[in-house]
Amino acid sequence: MITVAELEYGQKGIIKEFSVDILPIKLLELGCLPGNTVELVQVAPLNDPIYINVNGSHIAIRKSLARLIEITIQEDLTTL
Structure with a gap:
């Protein structure tokens, strides 16, 4: 299981199915x-919160919440 909290700078993933009750509305x-x-855009100096880009929306979320969002890593096909 890979989560948003495990993304590295510039790395992208696709959000998997989850129960709507997990995340705030x-x-x-x-x-x-x-x-x-x-996509992970930036990490705060003390590693929390993290700054992500989701479909054009830039959002800062805590790592504890990012650990609840499961993803599949999106491979970068431009380097092949």
């Missing part, structure tokens, strides 16, 4: 939905 409204792409 505000994150769902900002695009944290299954099938959407998420």
Whole structure:
């Protein structure tokens, strides 16, 4: 199981299916939905919170919440 909290700078993933009860409604409204792409943009100096891009929405979330969002890593096909 890979989560958003495990992404590295610039790495992208696709959000997997999850129970809607896990995330606050505000994150769902900002695009944290299954099938959407998420990218790690920046990490705060003390590693919490993290700054992510989800379908064009830039969001800062705590790592504890990021650990609840399962993803599949999106391979970068441009380097092949």
